Amino acid sequence: xxxxxxxSKSYDGGRTWAVRGLDLHVAEGEVMVLLGESGCGKTSTxxxxxxxxxxxxxxxxxxxxxxxxxxxxxxxxxxxxxxQRIGLFPHLTVxxxxxxxxxxxxxxxxxIARRVDELLEMVALxxxxxxDRMPRNLSGGQQQRVGVARALAARSRLMLMDEPFGALxxxxxxxxxxxxxxxxxxxxxxxLMVTHDMTEALLMADRIACMRGGEIVQVGxxxxxxxxxxxxxxxxxxxxxKEQADRLEHIVxxxxxxxxx
Amino acid sequence: MAEETTxxxxxxxxxxxxAASLENLPDYVGQHVLISxxxxxxxIAVSLPLAVLGARSKMLxxxxxxxxxxxxxxxxxxxxxxxxxxxxxLKYVVEMALRAVGGGExxxxxxxxxxxxxxxxxxxxxxxxxxRNTVTAxxxxxxxxxxxxxxxxxxxxxxxLRVELPLALPVIIAGVRxxxxxxxxxxxxxxxxxxxxxxxxxxxxxxxxxxxxxxVGCVLAAALALALDQLIGLMQxxxxxxxxxxxAVGVLGLxxxxxxxxxxxxxxxxxxxxxxxxARAEPGEAPVREPGRTYVVGSKTFPEQxxxxxxxxxxxxxxxLKAITREGLxxxxxxxxxxxxxxxxxxxxxxxxxxxxxxxxxxxxxQNVLAEMTWWLADTRGIRCLGPLGxxxxxxxxxxxxxxxxxxxxxxADLGPLAPDLRIGGxxxxxxxxxxANLRDAYGLEFADRRQFQATxxxxxxxxxxxxxxxxxxxxxxxxxxxxxxxxDPKHVLPPYDAVLLVAPEAAxxxxxxxxxxxMVRAIDVETMRRANYQVMRDENTKTVDQAAxxxxxxxxxxxxxGEPKSP
Numbered sequence: 052x053x054x055x056x057x058x059s060k061s062y063d064g065g066r067t068w069a070v071r072g073l074d075l076h077v078a079e080g081e082v083m084v085l086l087g088e089s090g091c092g093k094t095s096t097x098x099x100x101x102x103x104x105x106x107x108x109x110x111x112x113x114x115x116x117x118x119x120x121x122x123x124x125x126x127x128x129x130x131x132x133x134x135q136r137i138g139l140f141p142h143l144t145v146x147x148x149x150x151x152x153x154x155x156x157x158x159x160x161x162x163i164a165r166r167v168d169e170l171l172e173m174v175a176l177x178x179x180x181x182x183d184r185m186p187r188n189l190s191g192g193q194q195q196r197v198g199v200a201r202a203l204a205a206r207s208r209l210m211l212m213d214e215p216f217g218a219l220x221x222x223x224x225x226x227x228x229x230x231x232x233x234x235x236x237x238x239x240x241x242x243l244m245v246t247h248d249m250t251e252a253l254l255m256a257d258r259i260a261c262m263r264g265g266e267i268v269q270v271g272x273x274x275x276x277x278x279x280x281x282x283x284x285x286x287x288x289x290x291x292x293k294e295q296a297d298r299l300e301h302i303v304x305x306x307x308x309x310x311x312x
Numbered sequence: 313m314a315e316e317t318t319x320x321x322x323x324x325x326x327x328x329x330x331a332a333s334l335e336n337l338p339d340y341v342g343q344h345v346l347i348s349x350x351x352x353x354x355x356i357a358v359s360l361p362l363a364v365l366g367a368r369s370k371m372l373x374x375x376x377x378x379x380x381x382x383x384x385x386x387x388x389x390x391x392x393x394x395x396x397x398x399x400x401x402l403k404y405v406v407e408m409a410l411r412a413v414g415g416g417e418x419x420x421x422x423x424x425x426x427x428x429x430x431x432x433x434x435x436x437x438x439x440x441x442x443x444r445n446t447v448t449a450x451x452x453x454x455x456x457x458x459x460x461x462x463x464x465x466x467x468x469x470x471x472x473l474r475v476e477l478p479l480a481l482p483v484i485i486a487g488v489r490x491x492x493x494x495x496x497x498x499x500x501x502x503x504x505x506x507x508x509x510x511x512x513x514x515x516x517x518x519x520x521x522x523x524x525x526x527x528v529g530c531v532l533a534a535a536l537a538l539a540l541d542q543l544i545g546l547m548q549x550x551x552x553x554x555x556x557x558x559x560a561v562g563v564l565g566l567x568x569x570x571x572x573x574x575x576x577x578x579x580x581x582x583x584x585x586x587x588x589x590x591a592r593a594e595p596g597e598a599p600v601r602e603p604g605r606t607y608v609v610g611s612k613t614f615p616e617q618x619x620x621x622x623x624x625x626x627x628x629x630x631x632x633l634k635a636i637t638r639e640g641l642x643x644x645x646x647x648x649x650x651x652x653x654x655x656x657x658x659x660x661x662x663x664x665x666x667x668x669x670x671x672x673x674x675x676x677x678x679q680n681v682l683a684e685m686t687w688w689l690a691d692t693r694g695i696r697c698l699g700p701l702g703x704x705x706x707x708x709x710x711x712x713x714x715x716x717x718x719x720x721x722x723x724x725a726d727l728g729p730l731a732p733d734l735r736i737g738g739x740x741x742x743x744x745x746x747x748x749a750n751l752r753d754a755y756g757l758e759f760a761d762r763r764q765f766q767a768t769x770x771x772x773x774x775x776x777x778x779x780x781x782x783x784x785x786x787x788x789x790x791x792x793x794x795x796x797x798x799x800x801d802p803k804h805v806l807p808p809y810d811a812v813l814l815v816a817p818e819a820a821x822x823x824x825x826x827x828x829x830x831x832m833v834r835a836i837d838v839e840t841m842r843r844a845n846y847q848v849m850r851d852e853n854t855k856t857v858d859q860a861a862x863x864x865x866x867x868x869x870x871x872x873x874x875g876e877p878k879s880p
Contacts, residue, residue, distance in 0.1 A: 101463065103459065103462060103463055124465050124466070124467050125465070126465075127462070127463060127464065127465035128464070128465030129465075132463040132464065134456070134459070134460050134463065136456045138456050138457065138459070138460030138463075139460075140457065140460070140461075140475060140479075141479070142478045142479055142554060151464050151466075151474075152464050152465060155464070155465055155466065155470070185554065201464070
């Protein structure tokens with residue numbers, strides 16, 4: 052579905068490289084997670100796919116077509132995009148936010164209205180209660196549900212997600228992660244998601260691409276990355292959830308002693 | 313009993329002044345709303361695209377905002393006045409071009425006086441707040457919003473129209489709101505360049521010491537600005553809260569206010585005036601014989617000019633011609649306006665033209681001034697001088713009688729050695745005129761202090777001893793009222809200032825118009841003019857300009873009813 056071939060990006064005319072010689076293939080129907088610390092080039096990679104920024108070198112294919120041959124605007128309408136800071140338009144209602152892309156595509160009004168309700172239901176928001184509300188009256192979790200609905204609105208088969216659940220509290224994040232997996236499977240989507248959260252990556256990904264310094268270090272299933280890390284960096288990365296669990300365990304036990312003592 | 317009668321007389325005077333003001337209300341309000349709305353409309357239409365381009369490109373933003381700021385620093389009055397000569401020049405160029413293309417006489421299809429320069433100047437004034445707010449608002453839109461818009465597949469135009477402008481709207485409306493209050497306020501200054509507006513109340517009132525008129529103008533202008541400010545404020549808060557009903561109320565209120573203002577001139581002013589004043593016989597006007605042409609009678613900024621303009625207008629109407637006045641024009645503006653045909657006639661003064669336009673100094677023979685000027689006007693400007701009205705209104709240095717006697721000053725020549733201990737007062741215009749420079753140089757006048765006054769305060773200042781000498785006007789009723797003496801001019805530095813009826817080149821060929829004016833030539837002696845002037849300037853039993861004009865016409869035997877001299 053997406054194929055990156057020796058893709059590089061430099062913001063300063065070639066002196067430093069944000070992304071360097073990247074090869075990546077996202078197969079149809081999978082959730083691929085780009086994992087790495089901030090500044091490793093994962094968001095730049097995502098934005099090059101729908102040409103929000105242009106690749107300096109290399110070739111990017113979406114559904115078999117070189118993105119450089121496509122009108123970037125039409126390309127973006129075809130590809131769903133969920134933004135890191137949610138990015139709902141504050142001057143539009145929930146319904147109008149969801150309807151942005153169908154409207155751009157010139158759908159009929161009744162078709163758009165039906166689609167909006169369908170999508171709100173899909174992301175577990177009651178259409179009658181939420182359709183006409185303004186985004187500022189919604190909780191963070193509700194806002195990102197709308198964000199996901201908006202990205203899906205034009206029946207995109209391909210979703211690009213830039214740390215979509217990063218700004219949410221842990222409980223909301225967990226339920227949205229589950230729901231997204233469900234939606235992904237039901238609609239047969241192909242998703243490329245960027246995150247720096249190891250746990251999120253392990254829970255959501257079919258495959259993970261680990262990035263460091265603008266390059267991919269290893270691509271593989273969560274299981275493969277945990278059992279056969281390519282280097283120390285990947286191993287340390289994969290061990291973080293387990294380390295955290297150990298530390299939590301430690302705290303729980305010492306606390307237990309205090310409480311009984 | 314006596315007190316009651318005085319109060320009653322005073323009250324009747326107030327009511328009459330108010331009625332006279334109300335008579336003009338439909339036109340003044342209508343014109344004020346028209347020029348303000350048009351200037352703001354054009355201002356918004358020009359500023360918004362400029363601001364959008366400015367928000368996109370830094371190269372464009374700086375020069376645009378700087379230019380708008382520079383315009384803002386020009387005093388409003390100067391900016392308004394500046395466009396008159398500019399447009400006159402443009403008009404001349406257009407006419408030359410038309411002539412070159414079509415041959416023969418050609419007239420540019422616009423007037424350089426009044427409406428056009430006003431709208432241009434007000435438009436320029438409206439631009440800065442709209443430009444600045446729009447640029448700030450657009451550049452201040454959260455980049456996450458524009459990136460989301462692009463990421464969803466909006467084209468640059470769609471990003472602007474669907475995301476940036478809606479998000480910037482409250483701040484843009486705030487800019488329009490500021491511009492509106494400015495423009496409505498500054499529009500009052502359009503009166504001196506010949507545009508009727510609420511400022512016409514204020515300027516006429518100041519020149520005539522008619523405080524009721526000043527008050528009416530100020531109150532109406534403030535009320536208009538306030539109402540617009542509130543309505544636009546409502547729209548602004550509607551845009552902030554996305555409240556459609558509030559927006560609808562604001563738009564509707566605005567439409568009613570502007571529409572009502574524009575439609576107001578359809579209401580006859582006399583009917584409004586009749587609401588406050590007791591019924592009276594309307595001055596008769598002959599039926600209009602020539603429906604097409606409306607003649608414009610100009611007036612400068614002092615009472616005598618207002619009275620004469622009204623008297624001339626009434627004279628034209630009594631002959632069945634349509635006529636209006638255009639009052640309160642500056643000295644420099646009015647002469648050019650006549651030459652350009654923006655006004656059809658006004659009462660000028662020989663000396664003013666002699667010194668200011670013919671650039672002459674020495675007066676070899678006072679008798680020849682009129683003849684020479686008449687010839688010069690016809691020859692160089694095509695202006696026709698119909699002849700003197702019969703009185704002189706000269707600049708004359710005047711002092712309190714007792715002060716002059718104590719100092720032993722009988723003529724300006726005596727002032728020379730005394731001047732370093734004396735203070736002189738003059739009108740705003742006087743010290744800028746060549747007459748003053750000529751007088752000063754000829755008699756070696758070096759006064760201790762020099763102060764500028766509005767005419768009213770100038771007479772009061774010499775009466776109270778605040779200044780010792782003033783540059784008075786010889787036909788002013790206040791010379792006698794304040795017991796002043798005028799000082800002689802033995803060197804004949806000052807030319808004679810006979811009032812003359814001047815007619816624009818095109819109107820001079822109009823036989824009906826010229827014939828209608830002729831009965832006023834040599835009809836007014838200086839005593840009659842002084843008394844008419846004093847009627848509108850005295851503090852008690854003050855008359856309106858119309859009343860004084862009617863009185864003047866009765867005195868010289870031109871009744872309002874017929875327009876033919878009464879048989880003696």
